[in-house]
Amino acid sequence: xxxxxxxxxxxxxxxxxxxxxxxxxxxxxxIKGRGQLFCGVNAGLPGxxxxxxxxxxxxxxxxxxxxxxxxxxxxxxxxxxTPLSAQQRLxxxxxxxxxxxxxxxxWTLTRDAQGLNFAPTTYFDGQGLMVPKSLGVTSAxxxxxxxxxxxxxxxTELNLSDWFRTHNLSFKPVVIEALDEVNAAYFAGxxxxxxxxxxxxxxxxxxxxxxxxxxxxxxxxxxKEPLGPVVRHGDDQWRDIVTWxxxxxxEAEEKGITAANVxxxxxxxxxxxxxxxxxxxxxxxxxxxxxxxxxxxxKAVGNYGEIFNRNVGKGSPLKLDRGLNALWTNGGLMYAPxxx
Amino acid sequence: xQLSDKTVNKPGAPRARHLTLSLNNPTIRAILWQIxxxxxxxxxxxxxxxxxMANLARLSIASGFGFLDxxxxxxxxxxxxxxxxxxxxxxxxxxxxxxxxxxxxxxxxLATILGVLLGMARLSSNWLVARFAATYVEAVRNVPLLLxxxxxxxxxxxxxxxxxQAEPLIxxxxxxxxxxxxxxxxxxxxxxxxxxxxxFAVGVLATLAISAWNRKRQLSTGQRLPMTPIGLGLILGxxxxxxxxxxxxxxxxxxxxxxxxxxxxxxxxxxxxLLFGLTLYxxxxxxxxxxxxxxxxxxxxxEAATALGLSRSTAMRLVILPQALRVIIPPTxxxxxxxxxxxxxxVAIGYPxxxxxxxxxxxxxxxxxxxxxxxxxxxxxxxxxxSAFMNWYNRRVALVER
Numbered sequence: 001x002x003x004x005x006x007x008x009x010x011x012x013x014x015x016x017x018x019x020x021x022x023x024x025x026x027x028x029x030x031i032k033g034r035g036q037l038f039c040g041v042n043a044g045l046p047g048x049x050x051x052x053x054x055x056x057x058x059x060x061x062x063x064x065x066x067x068x069x070x071x072x073x074x075x076x077x078x079x080x081x082t083p084l085s086a087q088q089r090l091x092x093x094x095x096x097x098x099x100x101x102x103x104x105x106x107w108t109l110t111r112d113a114q115g116l117n118f119a120p121t122t123y124f125d126g127q128g129l130m131v132p133k134s135l136g137v138t139s140a141x142x143x144x145x146x147x148x149x150x151x152x153x154x155x156t157e158l159n160l161s162d163w164f165r166t167h168n169l170s171f172k173p174v175v176i177e178a179l180d181e182v183n184a185a186y187f188a189g190x191x192x193x194x195x196x197x198x199x200x201x202x203x204x205x206x207x208x209x210x211x212x213x214x215x216x217x218x219x220x221x222x223x224k225e226p227l228g229p230v231v232r233h234g235d236d237q238w239r240d241i242v243t244w245x246x247x248x249x250x251e252a253e254e255k256g257i258t259a260a261n262v263x264x265x266x267x268x269x270x271x272x273x274x275x276x277x278x279x280x281x282x283x284x285x286x287x288x289x290x291x292x293x294x295x296x297x298x299k300a301v302g303n304y305g306e307i308f309n310r311n312v313g314k315g316s317p318l319k320l321d322r323g324l325n326a327l328w329t330n331g332g333l334m335y336a337p338x339x340x
Numbered sequence: 341x342q343l344s345d346k347t348v349n350k351p352g353a354p355r356a357r358h359l360t361l362s363l364n365n366p367t368i369r370a371i372l373w374q375i376x377x378x379x380x381x382x383x384x385x386x387x388x389x390x391x392x393m394a395n396l397a398r399l400s401i402a403s404g405f406g407f408l409d410x411x412x413x414x415x416x417x418x419x420x421x422x423x424x425x426x427x428x429x430x431x432x433x434x435x436x437x438x439x440x441x442x443x444x445x446x447x448x449x450l451a452t453i454l455g456v457l458l459g460m461a462r463l464s465s466n467w468l469v470a471r472f473a474a475t476y477v478e479a480v481r482n483v484p485l486l487l488x489x490x491x492x493x494x495x496x497x498x499x500x501x502x503x504x505q506a507e508p509l510i511x512x513x514x515x516x517x518x519x520x521x522x523x524x525x526x527x528x529x530x531x532x533x534x535x536x537x538x539x540f541a542v543g544v545l546a547t548l549a550i551s552a553w554n555r556k557r558q559l560s561t562g563q564r565l566p567m568t569p570i571g572l573g574l575i576l577g578x579x580x581x582x583x584x585x586x587x588x589x590x591x592x593x594x595x596x597x598x599x600x601x602x603x604x605x606x607x608x609x610x611x612x613x614l615l616f617g618l619t620l621y622x623x624x625x626x627x628x629x630x631x632x633x634x635x636x637x638x639x640x641x642x643e644a645a646t647a648l649g650l651s652r653s654t655a656m657r658l659v660i661l662p663q664a665l666r667v668i669i670p671p672t673x674x675x676x677x678x679x680x681x682x683x684x685x686x687v688a689i690g691y692p693x694x695x696x697x698x699x700x701x702x703x704x705x706x707x708x709x710x711x712x713x714x715x716x717x718x719x720x721x722x723x724x725x726x727s728a729f730m731n732w733y734n735r736r737v738a739l740v741e742r
Contacts, residue, residue, distance in 0.1 A: 176690040188497040
């Protein structure tokens with residue numbers, strides 16, 4: 001672990017020093033040239049990116065990578081997944097080590113301004129607090145003097161101390177580098193509270209907790225955490241491709257196009273569907289891709305709703321509600337600008 | 341170089357001209373090579389630094405150490421000084437540095453004591469003791485330290501009860517051991533404790549003075565006073581007697597309140613796990629160094645000491661160890677440095693050492709180059725200071741022998 005951290009640190013110094021200028025060429029050409037998309041993901045976050053028993057990456061973030069690979073390269077499997085720690089991830093994008101970071105990364109001004117660009121949010125999350133039910137706590141305001149387990153190198157660390165400071169409560173943090181160790185410390189009772197994004201807490205509760213029913217996620221939401229893919233600053237074409245691939249998945253849900261019926265939908269009379277699937281218009285070529293980019297992405301991973309349900313929604317162990325992540329037509333925040 | 345001067349200078353030719361101008365002169369060539377190499381190193385450094393700065397600017401990553409003055413907003417779990425989210429990044433760096441020094445300092449002292457005992461135990465004539473020490477050394481030094489830290493941390497957090505279930509360790513005394521750490525009463529703000537501290541210092545100074553006088557007396561008369569009881573009486577007896585007479589000072593006692601104990605002093609599980617891991621691991625190496633040092637002293641020295649009528653322990657203390665120290669000190673210095681650097685594994689088990697704090701700062705500010713540079717400078721300074729001290733001590737020990 002320590003080695004990896006130093007590796008990341010060295011990568012910053014060396015890569016920015018030596019190869020920084022060599023990576024200036026358009027990302028799209030580089031990906032097509034090597035025939036593979038380099039995608040950075042979380043090393044293990046159930047529902048977002050987590051290797052299954054066969055070693056295949058599953059989750060909402062992994063599927064985002066697949067959709068982009070299908071749109072750009074025509075094959076959703078031409079991806080090299082790189083598991084990254086919270087500290088390594090931003091440097092990995094900045095240095096060009098990966099083309100796309102889909103690793104539950106919160107969109108903030110500081111990050112956006114410092115050499116990164118954010119694609120549309122794929123999951124609207126918020127930071128929450130999980131406590132054992134045996135503690136008898138029902139609100140975060142009762143947590144004065146509590147010990148809180150938190151992972152190092154996340155916005156969570158700062159939100160936590162901001163929230164306790166605002167509410168004039170004291171707390172003691174236990175900050176650990178690896179998520180596994182944070183979980184272990186919490187379930188061992190080292191901490192009264194564990195904090196992370198609510199989706200991550202739900203994932204931990206569903207898959208790691210010895211008895212999921214013994215733990216309660218408190219109603220307070222400490223922060224806004226819009227999670228989305230990240231690309232390097234300075235390659236607008238590549239950013240557009242990632243952005244519109246995600247919008248295509250959202251638009252597909254709105255238009256009822258699924259992985260199963262996308263072939264039939266090619267014959268749909270709706271001009272919006274025809275433009276999206278490349279039957280008409282030149283949407284793909286405008287992005288530097290071919291006409292079938294969105295068709296292939298949808299065919300490979302399904303629309304946004306399918307991705308959500310399969311990985312974090314009712315069809316998954318996490319059983320999260322759509323909530324803010326419902327389509328705008330259903331009172332959520334998922335809204336794709338017109339594809340025309 | 342003087343030799344080559346001679347070969348170049350032809351007889352009769354003026355000596356100075358050859359030395360200043362000729363490229364055939366190896367001395368001149370050597371100097372030119374040195375200058376050339378120096379320039380290449382400087383230019384390479386200049387290029388790397390300049391390129392890094394340019395790339396950082398291109399990627400809109402801020403550089404410089406200005407962030408040290410900014411408010412961090414981060415709460416640090418444990419600290420030797422008062423700390424809070426209003427502290428600047430510079431302040432929390434100091435908190436982290438002190439935590440690193442705390443665990444390394446205590447670790448070095450404990451590892452040395454345990455290591456010396458282990459080294460002597462391996463040479464013991466008692467079969468059981470020697471075997472036990474050998475097994476310990478082989479088992480502990482062959483398991484990666486990170487794994488040992490995880491084991492200790494898991495034992496301390498999983499094995500101990502929660503704070504609400506914790507019972508006093510000794511009935512009636514407010515010392516609690518739970519998975520939140522060891523809580524024990526600490527002296528509260530009370531003038532009595534100031535006097536106790538003063539008396540303690542007086543006791544230490546008096547003991548030093550008496551033992552110096554005692555040494556002189558022994559050299560001139562051959563008689564010596566029993567220093568151990570005198571020293572103990574002065575250093576511990578004096579403050580304790582005062583405490584008993586004044587009726588004791590106020591104590592800050594840990595009380596269970598809400599989620600945890602409030603008040604008193606805490607030894608956190610993170611600190612304890614790191615300290616145990618570092619101490620036990622390094623002690624195994626120091627034990628082997630001590631053993632090799634003792635074995636390096638010729639057997640004749642032991643026999644001579646025995647012939648003079650010294651007991652085994654006196655011979656060890658006055659004859660063997662002083663000579664063995666010359667062999668022991670240099671490799672032990674490396675072990676001390678290793679222990680200090682290994683303390684950075686703290687990030688894995690949540691002890692807020694310097695690396696952990698710097699990592700947090702890097703993540704919040706995005707200034708990885710400055711953060712990593714700070715880490716490098718801090719460890720370099722600690723290591724250089726430690727080895728300077730150990731080298732000084734080594735010279736002192738070496739001189740005594742001659």
